[in-house]
Amino acid sequence: MTETAVPPSERTRVRRVAENASYDSATLYAIVDDAYLCHIAFSDDKGSHCIPTACWREGDHLYIHGSNGSRMLKRLTESEVCVTITHLDGLVMARSAFNHSMNYRSAMIYGSFEKVLDEAAKRSTMEAFMEKLAAGRQAQVRPGNDKEYNATTVMRIALAEAACKVRSGPAVDDAEDMDWPVWAGVLPFARARLAPQTDAACSLPAPDYVLGWQDGSGKAA
Numbered sequence: 001m002t003e004t005a006v007p008p009s010e011r012t013r014v015r016r017v018a019e020n021a022s023y024d025s026a027t028l029y030a031i032v033d034d035a036y037l038c039h040i041a042f043s044d045d046k047g048s049h050c051i052p053t054a055c056w057r058e059g060d061h062l063y064i065h066g067s068n069g070s071r072m073l074k075r076l077t078e079s080e081v082c083v084t085i086t087h088l089d090g091l092v093m094a095r096s097a098f099n100h101s102m103n104y105r106s107a108m109i110y111g112s113f114e115k116v117l118d119e120a121a122k123r124s125t126m127e128a129f130m131e132k133l134a135a136g137r138q139a140q141v142r143p144g145n146d147k148e149y150n151a152t153t154v155m156r157i158a159l160a161e162a163a164c165k166v167r168s169g170p171a172v173d174d175a176e177d178m179d180w181p182v183w184a185g186v187l188p189f190a191r192a193r194l195a196p197q198t199d200a201a202c203s204l205p206a207p208d209y210v211l212g213w214q215d216g217s218g219k220a221a
């Protein structure tokens with residue numbers, strides 16, 4: 001377990017395979033920053049829901065946005081939530097069937113969302129979202145107008161009550177299985193950046209974040 005920056009709460013203290021737990025903000029921020037989406041679990045009078053949506057981080061908050069008409073965004077002001085993010089890094093092939101595992105980085109964040117009501121803060125965090133998607137693009141696009149901003153709700157949740165769980169490394173087999181005649185190891189995953197696909201109606205030169213997309217130098221998260 002990494003150094004504990006924030007002591008876990010009763011509901012964030014990992015009990016199962018607790019040695020893979022982490023509660024420090026550096027681990028949490030790295031998991032959030034590597035994500036384009038999160039899943040938000042909440043309940044209403046129709047039951048429990050878990051909805052995927054785009055997310056980004058600014059400081060010690062996770063942000064989401066959507067239409068004012070979104071059922072989810074309306075409910076989030078009334079409901080306690082749990083936000084999850086998971087990155088799958090590999091399939092762990094052990095010698096015995098029941099010792100197979102997965103390498104991953106996951107985070108669970110608990111609390112309540114609040115609307116970002118300050119207009120300047122709302123606009124600047126939407127720009128931060130664009131910056132995360134493609135560094136430098138905000139300055140090139142037609143900016144959002146008042147009508148678009150007025151139709152959009154931006155919400156944030158503090159990255160305060162959270163748990164991370166990270167598994168990495170090889171399979172862990174029992175000593176008596178080590179001679180079993182089967183391949184063992186990790187089948188790793190990585191998110192692949194493919195070649196950009198220029199819009200058929202676009203004849204403009206590609207900016208840096210497009211040219212650098214595939215090799216990762218384009219700075220997008």
Ligand SMILES: Cc1cc2nc3c(=O)[nH]c(=O)nc-3n(C[C@H](O)[C@H](O)[C@H](O)COP(=O)(O)OP(=O)(O)OC[C@H]3O[C@@H](n4cnc5c(N)ncnc54)[C@H](O)[C@@H]3O)c2cc1C
Binds near residue numbers: 012016017086108163
């Ligand atoms: C890609 C992937 C595949 C998995 N496959 C399996 C599987 O097949 N079977 C299985 O039993 N488990 C699997 N897990 C682990 C699973 O997420 C839980 O950690 C585990 O099931 C224990 O759940 P629990 O409620 O008993 O844990 P507890 O330790 O009792 O949970 C206590 C608290 O710890 C925190 N916590 C628990 N799990 C996580 C997590 N993954 N990330 C961040 N915080 C967490 C939460 O705040 C939770 O309330 C997988 C995880 C990942 C990311």
